[in-house]
Amino acid sequence: MSTSPKRVIPIKVERASTLSPADQASVGAICERLKTLPGALLPILHEVQGALGYVPDDAIPLIASALNVTRAEVHGVVTFYHYFRTHKPGRHVLQLCRAEACQAVGGAALEAHAKRSLGIDFHGTTADGAITLEPVYCLGNCALGPAALLDDQLQGRVTCDRFDALVAAARKGV
Amino acid sequence: MSAIKIYVPRDAAARSLGADGTAEAILTEAARYGISVQLIRNGSRGMLWLEPLVEVETAAGRVAYGPVNAADVPGLFKANFTSGNAHPLAHGLTSEMPYLKNQERLTFARAGITDPVSLSDYLQHDGFRGLRAALKMSPADIVAAVTDSGLRGRGGAAFPAGIKWKTVLGAAGPQKYIVCNADEGDSGTFSDRMIMEGDPFVLIEGMTIAGIATGATHGYIYLRCEYPDAHKALNEAIASAYSEGYLGADIQDSGKRFDLEVRLGAGAYICGEETALLESLEGKRGQVRFKPPLPALQGLFGQPTVINNVITLASVPIILDKGAEHYRTFGMGRSRGTLPLQLAGNIKHGGLVEKAFGLTLREVLYDIGGGSLSGRPIRAVQVGGPLGAYLPESQFDTPLDYEAFAGIKAMLGHGGIVVFDDSVDMAAQARYAMEFCTVESCGKCTPCRIGSTRGVEVIDRMVSGDNPVKQEVVLRDLCETMVHGSLCAMGGLTPYPVISALNHFPEDFRTRKTNALNA
CATH class of the missing domain: 3.40.50.11540 (NADH-ubiquinone oxidoreductase 51kDa subunit)
Structure with missing residues (x-):
């Protein structure tokens, strides 16, 4: 009696990490240093984003394995929080406040001007890679709105002209 | 002669208007004049419309100048401000400025006076x-x-x-x-x-x-x-x-x-x-x-x-x-002590005001805040953050007290007061409240997660004139469900700004067409 043809179950080879060896080492060192902290995941994600500018998808397996949790759990946390991003940002991150106190002094007009003049929507990066525009809900500068946070520097009374000047200075800086 | 103490705040709000540049300019000019200066980066006094607020220590006390931009600094040195001399930007002794003098600072007693990290x-x-x-x-x-x-x-x-x-x-x-x-x-x-x-x-x-x-x-x-x-x-x-x-x-x-x-x-x-x-x-x-x-x-x-x-x-x-x-001696009713109020949005004298509970909103807006920044009439005020109710002028005499605010279906919350002038579109504000909830809901409770998205849609239909009477019934019903069907304040209070806007400013929810018909 002839045997039926063998069924072949294809084995999917996991694609190689796209992280550079230097970035892998950097994520590994951060995990090693912080993994014993109680509630270590957020501090680790902050440090990874601080070092790399974002939390790459390929960093997630490294973090999950260091904390002995599933990748899904890490992915769930990364995507829950607005601050963590999974794509490389521009050289400068400009966060524009959308909240009520800034709306009361022309926040919506500034938002429209920002998107038009940069040619991008929120979460986008300008073609020259200089500016990533992000929405933010309150920067605590509510008496001096409209407010923005350019990298780590808070800005107040951001008129359209001041916005243009800030962007021009940032582009010139780096 | 010992060094003259000059204070320039390190507070983020002051820095957002150039306090670092002001501080640098002061050191440069002092060196040019050969004046020995001790620069202290203090906290903010809370008079944010005057930031960067520079203070000079004199025999009589600290003298305030503000707002001082880096470009104003050479002129201040020319006017000999290091001795507390007169200048168009001078406000006299900081502690005698009415905005500060009339406050009851318990929690904020030291803020703006000391070097915060010393x-x-x-x-x-x-x-x-x-x-x-x-x-x-x-x-x-x-x-x-x-x-x-x-x-x-x-x-x-x-x-x-x-x-x-x-x-x-x-x-x-x-x-x-x-x-x-x-x-x-x-x-x-x-x-x-x-x-x-x-x-x-x-x-x-x-x-x-x-x-x-x-x-x-x-x-x-x-x-x-x-x-x-x-x-x-x-x-x-x-x-x-x-x-x-x-x-x-x-x-x-x-x-x-x-x-x-x-x-x-x-x-x-x-x-x-x-x-x-x-x-x-x-x-x-x-x-x-x-x-x-x-x-x-x-x-x-x-x-x-x-x-x-x-x-x-x-x-x-x-x-x-x-x-x-x-x-306990401060405050009224069951609201004891002081509340640091934050005057924000379209307000002339925005900043931090610590007072005992019991002032009316009107006193805060006009006597302390000086009215709107734009000079137009104040139309609506949102107290207590994005989940707080919008209050019309007729409710400005409500005292700042937890129970009094609860009594008008509003909340005092964290003491934030956001002022809007008469150019505000209250239907847009109600829509924003729902939109904010779609962005920030944690997703656990369905009325909050999905109800907020439906809320945005219903308000859009309402203002576009698509069966507005029926939409209003749906919106009120939806808000009722969110209030009772959410675990926390996010879904439970998002209806507050929406319903208050609808109750107090119904004209903004009508389309231009129906408004013209009613006129």
Whole structure:
């Protein structure tokens, strides 16, 4: 009696990490240093984003394995929080406040001007890679709105002209 | 001649208008004139429309100049401002300026006066006196003092702080925690930021007292990541508190231990809700927990936990220092003590105003705030953040008191007051409230997660004139479901701004066409 043809179950080879060896080492060192902290995941994600500018998808397996949790759990946390991003940002991150106190002094007009003049929507990066525009809900500068946070520097009374000047200075800086 | 002391705030709001450049220009000009200057980067006085506010120490007291941009500095030196001389930007003695003079500063007593990260400044201005008193008291007596003071949670929910502490004191657990909620996400609020940047030691002292009172030996400050300046100030202050024995294994040789660290949030508004905050501190998605169990019994990592807002904890030192009775004498009804109000949005004199409860909104808006910034009539005011009701002019005589605000279906919340002039479109504000909820809902409760999206759609249909009478019925019904079907304030209070806008400003929800017909 002839045997039926063998069924072949294809084995999917996991694609190689796209992280550079230097970035892998950097994520590994951060995990090693912080993994014993109680509630270590957020501090680790902050440090990874601080070092790399974002939390790459390929960093997630490294973090999950260091904390002995599933990748899904890490992915769930990364995507829950607005601050963590999974794509490389521009050289400068400009966060524009959308909240009520800034709306009361022309926040919506500034938002429209920002998107038009940069040619991008929120979460986008300008073609020259200089500016990533992000929405933010309150920067605590509510008496001096409209407010923005350019990298780590808070800005107040951001008129359209001041916005243009800030962007021009940032582009010139780096 | 000794160096002249000049103060330029390091507060983020002052820096957002160029305080660093002003400070640099002062040092440059002083060198040019050969004047010896000691530059102190103080906290902000809270008169934010005058920032950067520069102060010069004179024999009579500190003289204020503001707003001082870097370009104004050469002129100030020419006018000899280092002697406190007259200048168009001069305001006389800072302490005599009416905005400040009429305040009742208890929690913010030192803010703007001292160098925020100087422990010796803090000690010279009555710092750690509350902790010293607490170290001589029994835990139960400390809790009793906080209860007797009438202090209620300043984060918004206004729950009596002493009762929370008492529950934790009575709970058994191998490790108890003090958690400070510094996730100040409400638009129009910045008092947490200002105290953390302007007097971080008072928060450290308040948390240490809470630890001693409840038997907790570890504290976390959960700080929103949108506040990089506060992060820096807190870390500097914590480091020097450790090195001088005000934190650590043996606080001031008392044998009591208290450790403190700052943890950063990551831009999720919902993490200002206490149980979501605890989840986030544990390294999880910030999803709201069911209550019970109360965090006081099973909080952080399942252990008994005191979780209080920054201002609540920062108000504790003065209660222990001056006594519960002293604190109680301020305020009205069941709202005791003071509330640091934050005047924001379209307001001429925006800033921080600490006053006893009981002022009316009208007094705050016009007598203190000076009316709108644009000079147009004030049409609506939102009190208590994005979940607070919009109040029309007819409600401006409501006193600032938790119960009085609850009585008009509004909330005092964290004391943020956002002013809008008559150019505001209240239907757009109602739509924004729903939109904000779609962005920030943690997703646990269906009425909040999905209801907010439906709410945006219903309001859009309403203002476009698509069967508006029926849409209004749907919107009110939806809001009712959100109020009763959500675990926390996010879904439960989002209807407040929506319904208040609809009730008080119905004309904004009609299309232009129907408005023209009615006219």
